Amino acid sequence: MANILPRSVQRLINELSRLPGIGPKSASRLTFYLLRGTDQTLALDLSEALVALKENTKFCSVCYNITESDPCEVCSNTERDETLLCVVEEPLDVVAIERSRAFTGRYHVLHGAISPVEGIGPDDLYIEPLIRRVEDGRFTEIIIATNATLEGDTTTRYLERRLAGSGARLTSLARGLSVGSDLEYTDEVTLSRALNGRQKL
Amino acid sequence: MANILPRSVQRLINELSRLPGIGPKSASRLTFYLLRGTDQTLALDLSEALVALKENTKFCSVCYNITESDPCEVCSNTERDETLLCVVEEPLDVVAIERSRAFTGRYHVLHGAISPVEGIGPDDLYIEPLIRRVEDGRFTEIIIATNATLEGDTTTRYLERRLAGSGARLTSLARGLSVGSDLEYTDEVTLSRALNGRQKL
Numbered sequence: 085m086a087n088i089l090p091r092s093v094q095r096l097i098n099e100l101s102r103l104p105g106i107g108p109k110s111a112s113r114l115t116f117y118l119l120r121g122t123d124q125t126l127a128l129d130l131s132e133a134l135v136a137l138k139e140n141t142k143f144c145s146v147c148y149n150i151t152e153s154d155p156c157e158v159c160s161n162t163e164r165d166e167t168l169l170c171v172v173e174e175p176l177d178v179v180a181i182e183r184s185r186a187f188t189g190r191y192h193v194l195h196g197a198i199s200p201v202e203g204i205g206p207d208d209l210y211i212e213p214l215i216r217r218v219e220d221g222r223f224t225e226i227i228i229a230t231n232a233t234l235e236g237d238t239t240t241r242y243l244e245r246r247l248a249g250s251g252a253r254l255t256s257l258a259r260g261l262s263v264g265s266d267l268e269y270t271d272e273v274t275l276s277r278a279l280n281g282r283q284k285l
Numbered sequence: 286m287a288n289i290l291p292r293s294v295q296r297l298i299n300e301l302s303r304l305p306g307i308g309p310k311s312a313s314r315l316t317f318y319l320l321r322g323t324d325q326t327l328a329l330d331l332s333e334a335l336v337a338l339k340e341n342t343k344f345c346s347v348c349y350n351i352t353e354s355d356p357c358e359v360c361s362n363t364e365r366d367e368t369l370l371c372v373v374e375e376p377l378d379v380v381a382i383e384r385s386r387a388f389t390g391r392y393h394v395l396h397g398a399i400s401p402v403e404g405i406g407p408d409d410l411y412i413e414p415l416i417r418r419v420e421d422g423r424f425t426e427i428i429i430a431t432n433a434t435l436e437g438d439t440t441t442r443y444l445e446r447r448l449a450g451s452g453a454r455l456t457s458l459a460r461g462l463s464v465g466s467d468l469e470y471t472d473e474v475t476l477s478r479a480l481n482g483r484q485k486l
Contacts, residue, residue, distance in 0.1 A: 092341040131335035
């Protein structure tokens with residue numbers, strides 16, 4: 085009576101529980117959804133998509149973004165500004181910046197941020213390829229677009245030092261109020277950054 | 286610039302979004318987690334578990350629970366009470382009842398509940414096999430353990446009528462306060478059921 089679940093059901097529950105944000109409860113709900121067959125092809129479609137993900141994707145050898153072709157679409161696009169570089173933590177950050185349509189330069193993906201707490205140091209990130217990539221002075225500006233977190237800020241400070249000799253102007257994203265946000269509900273750190281960064285009308 | 290995501294990345298995001306409770310945002314977060322390779326084998330482990338789920342599981346031909354062997358472990362266990370039947374909506378309900386260790390009889394899984402709103406009628410559930418299973422009078426009691434929802438209650442009312450001729454005593458689960466719950470925060474319907482079902486100390 086200890087475990088009434090068939091082995092293959094328990095197995096999928098275990099594998100799904102390894103995903104971030106999915107506990108045993110959600111995992112078993114998802115598994116039974118897949119079993120119910122409301123959506124007959126879903127389990128196998130998912131299975132194939134997972135294999136394809138692993139087989140077809142790699143890191144771009146220039147910018148380390150995830151890509152199916154090397155160099156990636158951004159790196160091989162000659163219409164994009166070759167003198168402007170944006171350094172981000174994760175591939176999803178590239179997606180977010182592209183969606184803003186406010187940037188037309190190149191990217192460099194670090195794949196993480198420096199975090200002494202989690203034991204992630206500069207050597208665990210793609211920082212050395214970044215240094216090599218910028219040392220010939222081809223970029224006039226490098227935007228360090230890390231997250232507005234302790235880890236992101238630590239990474240920015242570190243890169244600031246390491247990239248000082250690149251000849252490029254180093255910048256970071258503006259901090260301030262989110263568009264649509266209420267002053268009343270804005271946390272004090274953001275508000276203080278917004279005040280310090282106030283601009284002439 | 287419309288879609289910066291590699292095809293196989295977008296594909297997995299799309300497939301994951303088909304799961305209940307997983308929107309495009311969670312789907313892309315999960316996909317990039319799988320890409321990051323913190324857990325190198327996870328994507329392929331998941332893929333294999335999904336295939337195994339589909340290949341190895343079927344419905345038990347007696348109780349319609351999910352099983353790898355037919356008849357299932359409960360139906361083929363001669364130590365369990367053969368005169369007591371518990372009718373539930375979903376396989377997960379069997380898991381929940383087994384966990385309570387308060388039931389040692391047999392199960393019947395309907396695979397849903399009657400829901401006119403969703404267009405689910407008695408013919409969409411495993412009700413006919415239930416009728417055939419009980420008609421020889423082998424069960425002395427049938428516990429109709431549907432969810433405490435409108436659909437569950439509708440299904441119970443329907444089964445009550447259909448099983449009237451089975452010769453078995455028909456019962457349903459007690460309604461009342463959850464163990465550990467505060468009277469103050471208990472909804473009025475539950476409280477009224479708990480009052481009506483009050484028991485002598």
